[in-house]
Amino acid sequence: MKIVSQYGGHRAMDDLDRRILNTLQQNNRLSFSELAEVVSSSAASCMRRVQKLRSSGAIVADISLVDPKVVGKSLTVVVTVELDRERLDLVDDFKRAMRAAKEVTQCYMVTGDADFVLIVAIEDVEAFDVFVKTKLYTNPNVRKFRSMIALDRVKFEPRVTV
Numbered sequence: 001m002k003i004v005s006q007y008g009g010h011r012a013m014d015d016l017d018r019r020i021l022n023t024l025q026q027n028n029r030l031s032f033s034e035l036a037e038v039v040s041s042s043a044a045s046c047m048r049r050v051q052k053l054r055s056s057g058a059i060v061a062d063i064s065l066v067d068p069k070v071v072g073k074s075l076t077v078v079v080t081v082e083l084d085r086e087r088l089d090l091v092d093d094f095k096r097a098m099r100a101a102k103e104v105t106q107c108y109m110v111t112g113d114a115d116f117v118l119i120v121a122i123e124d125v126e127a128f129d130v131f132v133k134t135k136l137y138t139n140p141n142v143r144k145f146r147s148m149i150a151l152d153r154v155k156f157e158p159r160v161t162v
Contacts, residue, residue: 013058016041016045020039020053026159075123076150078118078148080116080146094142095107
């Protein structure tokens, strides 16, 4: 991967950048001095590099991960969606609708039998029924969908090994 250098050009991501990214994905609340200690660098170097990683788009956001169950979203449903027509405007409409749907925590346009895969975090089966009726059944471009209720979250690592 290339990142924008301080001079506007691009440079390849080096090992220190990778160590910084891997560390921040585990805990982005570290001070620059704590980060420097973990990645064997100086605090000033870490600060400059983190700023460059943010400005280049390598770091997309600094967020807190919330346990869905703690906030009342005890049901996770994986939904595959097949569209009726794949015209660009209709696909864009579906994307917009899923971005706006507060229940949808992840949405992927995919290859294969389905056109989209959704991850829906919701309170219960009744709330999922409302979601289906208001977001999927009402969309004239949804040909069919299949839902799978997650029984156990075996692995959840929202990070990328770099």
